[in-house]
Amino acid sequence: MTRLPRWADLVLVPLISLALAFAISALVILSIGQNPVEALKVMVTGALGSSYGWGYTLYYATNFIFTGLAVAVAAHAGLFNIGAEGQASLGGLGVALVALALPWPHWGVALPVAMVGAALFGAMWAFIPAILQAKRGSHIVITTIMFNFLAAALLNWLLVNVLRPPGSMDPASARFPESTQLPRLTDMAAAVGIEWGKSTPANISFLIALAACVLVWLLIWRTPLGYEIRAFGRSERAALYAGIRPARIIVIAMMISGGLAGLMAINNVMGEAGRLLLNSAEGAGFIGIAVALMGRNHPVGIVLAALLFGFLYQGGAELALWTSIPRELIVVIQALVILFTGALDNMVRMPLGRLFGAR
Amino acid sequence: MDYATILQILDSAVRLMTPLLLACLAGLYSERAGVFDIGLEGKMLMAAFSAAATAAVTGSVWLGLVAGVLSAVAMSLIHGLAAITFRGNQLISGVAINFLASGLTMLLGQSWFGLGGRTPSLEGAARFSPVTLPGTEALSGIPVLGPFYAEVVSGHTALVYVAALLVPGTWWLLYRTRFGLRLRAVGENPASVDTAGVSVPRLRWAAVAICGVLTGLAGAYLATGLSAGFVKEMTAGRGYIALAALIFANWRPWRALGATFLFGLMEAVANRYPELDLGFVTIPSMVMSALPYLLTVIILAGFIGRATPPRAGGEPYVKER
Numbered sequence: 001m002t003r004l005p006r007w008a009d010l011v012l013v014p015l016i017s018l019a020l021a022f023a024i025s026a027l028v029i030l031s032i033g034q035n036p037v038e039a040l041k042v043m044v045t046g047a048l049g050s051s052y053g054w055g056y057t058l059y060y061a062t063n064f065i066f067t068g069l070a071v072a073v074a075a076h077a078g079l080f081n082i083g084a085e086g087q088a089s090l091g092g093l094g095v096a097l098v099a100l101a102l103p104w105p106h107w108g109v110a111l112p113v114a115m116v117g118a119a120l121f122g123a124m125w126a127f128i129p130a131i132l133q134a135k136r137g138s139h140i141v142i143t144t145i146m147f148n149f150l151a152a153a154l155l156n157w158l159l160v161n162v163l164r165p166p167g168s169m170d171p172a173s174a175r176f177p178e179s180t181q182l183p184r185l186t187d188m189a190a191a192v193g194i195e196w197g198k199s200t201p202a203n204i205s206f207l208i209a210l211a212a213c214v215l216v217w218l219l220i221w222r223t224p225l226g227y228e229i230r231a232f233g234r235s236e237r238a239a240l241y242a243g244i245r246p247a248r249i250i251v252i253a254m255m256i257s258g259g260l261a262g263l264m265a266i267n268n269v270m271g272e273a274g275r276l277l278l279n280s281a282e283g284a285g286f287i288g289i290a291v292a293l294m295g296r297n298h299p300v301g302i303v304l305a306a307l308l309f310g311f312l313y314q315g316g317a318e319l320a321l322w323t324s325i326p327r328e329l330i331v332v333i334q335a336l337v338i339l340f341t342g343a344l345d346n347m348v349r350m351p352l353g354r355l356f357g358a359r
Numbered sequence: 360m361d362y363a364t365i366l367q368i369l370d371s372a373v374r375l376m377t378p379l380l381l382a383c384l385a386g387l388y389s390e391r392a393g394v395f396d397i398g399l400e401g402k403m404l405m406a407a408f409s410a411a412a413t414a415a416v417t418g419s420v421w422l423g424l425v426a427g428v429l430s431a432v433a434m435s436l437i438h439g440l441a442a443i444t445f446r447g448n449q450l451i452s453g454v455a456i457n458f459l460a461s462g463l464t465m466l467l468g469q470s471w472f473g474l475g476g477r478t479p480s481l482e483g484a485a486r487f488s489p490v491t492l493p494g495t496e497a498l499s500g501i502p503v504l505g506p507f508y509a510e511v512v513s514g515h516t517a518l519v520y521v522a523a524l525l526v527p528g529t530w531w532l533l534y535r536t537r538f539g540l541r542l543r544a545v546g547e548n549p550a551s552v553d554t555a556g557v558s559v560p561r562l563r564w565a566a567v568a569i570c571g572v573l574t575g576l577a578g579a580y581l582a583t584g585l586s587a588g589f590v591k592e593m594t595a596g597r598g599y600i601a602l603a604a605l606i607f608a609n610w611r612p613w614r615a616l617g618a619t620f621l622f623g624l625m626e627a628v629a630n631r632y633p634e635l636d637l638g639f640v641t642i643p644s645m646v647m648s649a650l651p652y653l654l655t656v657i658i659l660a661g662f663i664g665r666a667t668p669p670r671a672g673g674e675p676y677v678k679e680r
Contacts (some may be wrong), residue, residue: 028463032470080450128656138659139668141397141450142606145599146652153652157645289454326469331462335455343441343452350445 004349004356010301014294014341016348018308021336028332034325046318047311053318055186055200060284061303061310062202062267063088065209067288068306069216070122070261072297076220077253078233083129083144084261085285086151087122091262092269093155094121096163096276099176110180114270115208115263122262123255125151130254134247140254152279159278173276182271205267212260213299219256229253261285290334293341309334362503366510368627373511373519374585376623378403378577378594380522382601383608383615384529385573391533391610392566393546394442395673397453398434399574400598401460406431406578408464411478411589412471414485420583423485427582428575434460435571443563446675457598465591476591478582487516487584518580525573529612542566546669549676559676577601603655610669622651 004013026036047053067084074081081087094117104110129143156171163173182203189196220226232239232249240246269280287309294308295301316330340348382399389396406427414423434456441452468476492513498505533539545552545562553559581597582589600622607621608614628635629647636642 028466032467034470080448082450082454132656132660136660138656138661142602143656143659145397146603146656149596149599149652150649150656153645153649157643161643286454286458289451293451324470326466328462328465328469331458332466333462335458335462338451338458339437339441339455343447343449343455344445345447346445347440347447 004352008352008356010296010298012352013345013348014296014301016352017340017345018294018337020340020348021333024336025329025333029325029329032325034323039319039323039325039329042319042322043311043315046322047314051195051197052200053314055197055202056314056317057307057310058185058197058202058206059200059267059272059310060313061306062206062209063264063281063284064287064291064306064309065213065303066264066267067261067285068291068295068302069212069288069299070257070259070285071288071292072295072299072302073216073220073229073260074253074257075292075297076226076233077229077249078236079133079250079253079257080141081126081144081254081257081261082141082289083126083147083258083285084288085281085283086144086148087125087258087261088264088281088285089151089155089279090125091118091122091265092276092280093158094118094262095265095269096173096176099180099270100174104177104179107180107182111182111204111266111270114180114266118262118265119259120262122265123259125262126254126258127251130251130258133254134250140250148285155276155280156278159276163276171278175275176270180270181274182266184271201272203267203271205271208263208266210303212263213303216260217299225252261288287334290338290341294337362506366506368624368631369511370514371627371630372620372624373515374623375626376619377515377519377522378581378585378597379601379604379619379622380616381518381525381573381577381580382598383604383619384522384525384612385570385577386602386605387529387608387610387612387615388542388566388573389570390605390672391546391669392542392563393549393669393671393674393676394438394563394567394570395449395453396438396567396570397450397602398438398456398598399570399601400594400596401453401457402431402434402571402574403578403581403598404457404464404592404594405434405460406575407582407593408460408468408478408578408589410579411481411582412468414481414583415472415479415588418483418485420481420485420487423583424576424579427579428572431575431578432568432571435567435574439564439567442675443560443567446677449673449675461592464589468589468591478589481583481587485583486587487518487580489514490517490520516580516584518576518584521576522580523616526612526616533612538565543669546671549671553676553678559678563676574598600651603651603658606655606668607658609667625650 029036029039047057070084071081095114098114098117125147129140129147132138132143133140159171164171165174185202186197186200228244228249232244236246264284269276291302291305291309294305312330312333316327319325320327382403386396386399409430410423410427413426414420438452438456441447442449465476472478495509495513498508533543541552541557541562545559549559581593604618604622607618633644634641
């Protein structure tokens with residue numbers, strides 16, 4: 001097969017995949033008797049037409065940047081981490097334990113400790129599948145799927161039996177102290193005299209997510225460890241020959257991946273809910289798969305793809321509010337994006353290869 | 360616990376086993392041919408929805424069954440296209456199929472019936488009715504065996520017996536026919552099959568199609584046999600439990616029967632005793648519901664038995680040039 005030029009590989013292939021996903025989604029909307037153009041208008045106005053919409057879009061995008069990075073780091077090591085959902089839930093547990101442990105004087109003190117808690121719990125949840133893959137050869141895809149279910153069962157039990165404050169009927173933890181409330185982007189904008197995104201949950205975690213992108217870029221492309229991860233991901237045998245220890249790389253890459261997924265919790269648990277709820281990750285771990293595939297496992301691509309999915313999420317909510325199209329349309333679009341960018345990649349690539357080869 | 364209670368639990372275990380067994384055998388055909396399928400869940404869900412929706416509209420459970428099977432086969436074709444024709448990543452394709460089914464069933468369900476993702480309740484001819492096996496009357500006088508036969512063996516819906524018959528059927532097909540030999544070979548060493556002049560893609564397509572039909576039966580049973588209609592996300596991880604059972608069964612049909620019965624029994628016990636009291640310790644319901652997943656991890660880790668998957672599983676076959 002002809003090798004595609006770099007720009008086609010990085011820009012054209014994802015865009016064509018996206019166009020295909022949208023075209024099929026439009027057909028689905030038509031088939032339930034709705035107007036796809038109207039739907040798109042509602043989504044764009046709702047998600048991008050006001051600073052309120054942007055506030056939500058950025059909030060969702062923050063979640064997806066973390067989980068997208070998580071899936072991408074594992075993918076560089078040739079590992080498919082479907083467990084970001086469970087790792088993000090465990091990260092929520094880490095955040096909750098930290099936030100409820102002490103009467104924190106200021107969010108600035110609580111946040112770094114909460115980040116450590118979130119990353120540690122997420123990494124621990126990825127550690128077991130990783131060590132089983134490294135030492136016992138258990139397929140990481142199956143074990144991480146199983147660990148998603150185990151995480152759900154564990155959190156369900158903890159929230160009902162341990163973390164639920166006495167007298168409360170909700171399966172949720174107690175409220176975190178006021179002082180752990182992270183500054184929202186709207187407050188930060190107000191501080192410099194701009195009115196932006198009133199009553200939206202976007203918070204300082206968005207900036208931390210962007211910083212995480214830079215750190216992941218540095219790690220993967222500018223450190224010896226990153227080189228080892230990529231070498232191992234390309235060819236296990238070659239990496240072994242070069243003196244790279246497979247077990248070490250599998251465990252380290254998966255723990256970084258799990259830690260990044262866990263870090264998502266500072267956004268949704270600490271920044272938004274202010275307490276640990278049941279099913280706190282709400283599928284963001286799975287969206288990370290679509291984001292990483294679409295963003296070609298590169299931080300810049302991941303930010304763009306996360307923004308796209310943030311837009312879809314917020315737009316989908318608006319869609320359910322103003323039209324009779326259910327918000328589950330987003331799940332369909334997400335599935336189609338995964339299908340075209342991940343599984344049917346060659347279907348898009350083969351004709352393009354012929355096109356470029358013919359010249 | 361008296362005999363009647365044990366019989367009730369076993370009866371419920373057989374019902375709960377059936378969708379798992381059908382899905383597990385579906386996965387067995389696909390994975391034995393070298394096509395990994397983590398999309399069992401999605402295909403079952405899609406089939407459950409199509410079967411329930413069609414049965415609700417037409418009032419015929421058989422039309423529902425046909426619709427369920429067709430929709431699952433359609434999902435299988437997507438998987439085949441990705442895994443066989445375009446040599447894509449089979450795991451990613453499976454993930455995509457699960458989300459596609461999850462999204463489509465909720466989207467279509469809500470806009471067609473407006474019941475929050477449910478389909479209207481099915482009754483009468485729109486559901487599978489129990490079949491009373493011959494001899495129930497004759498055996499009813501015998502003390503222990505009579506009630507066992509009437510309660511556990513007889514009185515299920517047709518698909519339960521179809522699933523049970525598929526176990527020896529699959530064994531015979533895989534180990535006693537030429538097709539079965541080739542199917543197993545294509546999952547272990549596709550190059551050798553190719554060298555023998557047999558088409559690798561055609562065999563894999565056949566396996567993927569069989570997988571679609573069986574997941575279709577599993578989904579249809581779920582919505583029109585086990586329950587009376589479709590509820591959103593009603594498969595509730597059963598596709599993954601079937602996958603776990605497949606690993607537990609080491610990709611063999613008779614063991615699949617044993618593994619799915621074990622998982623069915625665990626679900627039946629968990630349903631009946633949410634907090635299982637063993638006298639010295641009370642097992643919380645969370646442990647009971649998590650047990651299949653925990654067992655799978657332990658099996659995969661090789662602490663009980665050893666899982667040996669088909670060697671060429673998950674790899675697209677590229678013909679040598």
